[in-house]
Amino acid sequence: MNEPVAYATSIAKPGVSRGLISITVMLTTIMVILDMTIVNVALPDMMGALGATSDQITWVLTSYIVAEAIMILLTGFLVTLFGRKRLMLVSVAGFIIASALCGQADNLAEMIVFRLMQGICGASVIPLSQSVMVDVFPKEERGKAMAFWGIGIMLGPILGPTLGGYITEHLGWRWVFYINLPVGILNLLMVWTLLQAEAGRKVRADWLGALFMAVGIGSLQLMLDQGNQKNWFDSGLIQILAAISIMTLTYFVIRSWQRPDSIVKLDLLKDRNLATSCFMMFVFGLGMFGTIALQPIMLENLLNYNAQTTGLVMAPRGLASMLGMFLVSRLINRVDLRLIIFTGFVLSATGTWMLTQKSLQAAEVDFIWNGVVQGLGLGMIFVPLSTLAYETLQAAQTSQAAGIYNLSRTIGSSVGISVATAILSHADKMSQSGLSAHITASNPAVTQWLATQHLTLNSPQAISTLASALQQQALMVAFNDTFWVVMLSFVALAPLLLLIRRPSPH
Structure with missing residues (x-):
């Protein structure tokens, strides 16, 4: 990956190694991806400083997500108009300025406006970085390029909450935004130094x-x-x-x-690989982001883990994802990518199934192992799927295709979180209803359980103790049921691999 780019491309300056290009675009990607999740844990601290209620403060997240989703599809059009280097410079510079303004915000209205700016500026960075990687690396090395690029995409959502909690606790919530300044300035200098401008052209819109x-x-x-x-x-x-x-x-x-x-070349979806990959990435959001969103709630609310312990328990999933990407980079030119993705589905489904077997007595190591298995699978899915999406497209189409593909990931993550949360809420109500039917004075198991708590049916604390235990057990059952649905999403995607075309391995 360190050899200079030797074939025809207008984005890398002559003599610049592919390794440096990879580091440049990965840093920009990590900065933007981290910002999507690093803010979440800082919201309680921001509420008091900005004078917002618990319902109002969620607009700090919503404003960013909405702006990013709208702008991400415009990437291809903006690339044609300005060229990739100019667009990258404007996007990163705007993101830095918006981050500084977010750190200075004194009220909720200011914060929402500045977060909208962040989302608008950051939206193009991810498809831009993917487009650069696809174009700079030849087809036979594209899998390695996607593995390197995928590190930022996969690690960002996992490390964001942990890093955000540490920064908020030790430096204050404003530093969640200020941390983007030194990273962003470094990114800006690297883009300016290593990439060369492409000629833009006016286009009808x-x-x-x-x-x-x-x-x-x-x-x-x-x-x-x-x-x-x-x-x-x-x-x-x-x-x-x-x-x-x-x-x-x-x-x-x-x-x-x-x-x-x-503005968006939707006819690119006539390409079977791109269309299938986009749909699979959309559904993939339920498996990846549904788990990432729900597991911390389960660990903290049910098992009373603190934020730091939760982060440490979930961190091995990210490390396993990196390992999965590394394995893919070694196998990508030797094994049919569809077989690698299928293996990833099997591992991801297995790791999620392990989550469905948990109880309130589960140990930390149990969650670590299921995270490792699932993370390994996620890494083996993401990289080859991103590679196959562009396999049958022309180089000039990658910027437009990257916008469509990454919108699938963005909307898929939102749908995944919403669906998983809705299923959890419904399953919790159903579980409470089902379990409460068995809690009666005539059930000897109730009397025996109360005895273990040194209580009887006539004790004043009996009803509240039983109600608390019922809520905990019902919620645990609800989490298990929700993870079953997540597991089935991985299983359901496997047959779609038959629709993807793949040339013989090199």
Whole structure:
């Protein structure tokens, strides 16, 4: 990976090694990906400083997610207009400025505006970095490039909460944003030094279609983010957002499918590999982000782990993902990538199945092992899937394709978290109802259990103790049921591998 780029490409300066290009784009990717999750643990501290309620403070996350989802699809158009180096410089510089402003925010309104700026500026970085890696490396080395790039994508969501908790505890919540400044400035210097400008060109744009796209994706993301808080379709707001997203996105797709001036080249989805990979990455969001979102809640709320212990227990999943990517980089030109992905599905499903077997008596090492198995599988899925997505596309199409592919990941993560949380809430109610039917005075098991707590049916604390135990056991059952659904999502994806075309290994 350290040899100079020797074949025709206009993005790397002559004599610059592929290794340096890889480090440059990976740093930008890690910075942006981390910022999606590092803020989560700082929200309680931000509430007091910004004068926000628990419901209001979630807009700090929502504003970023909505802006990123809307802008990510515009990456291909902006690349054509400005070129990749200029767009990368503007994106990183804007992200640095927005981060500094977020750290200075004095109220919730300011924070939301500055987070919108962050999302707008950071959105293009991920598809841009992937596009650069795809173009700089020849096809036979593209798997290694995707493995290196995937480290940032996979580690960001896992390390973000742990790093955010440490920074918030020792430096204060404002440093969650300030930490982007030195990293961002280094990124800016590397992009300026190592990449060379490409000629941009003016292009016609269907701005009406772009407006419908922005409204549709923004409404969809708002619906997914606020759905659980608003009790989904019992809320008029959620119903309105659903109706708006369906109508506007349907019109956008019909209008833009083959228009030459469309902002997003949706006709790229005629490519079977890209379309299948996008769908698989969308569903992959349920497996990856559903687990990452729910497991910390289970560890902290049910097993009383503190934030640091939770982070340490979940960290091996990230390390195992790195190992999976390393294995893929060694096998990618020797083994059919579809076989590697299938193996990843098996490992991910197995690791998730191990989560379904947990109880309130589970030890820390039990969670570490299931994280290792699942993480190894996730790493073996992500890299080859990202490689196959561009396998049958022309080089000039990668920026547009990267925007579509990464939107699938972004929307998939939101859907995954929302679906997993909704299933957990429903399963919790069902479990409480089912278990409470067995808690009666005539059930000898109830009397025996109370005796172990040094209580009887007539003790004043008996009802509250039983209610607390019921809630804990019901929630544990609900987590197990939810992880069953996550496991099935990996199983259901496996047959889709038959739709992907793959040339013979080199």
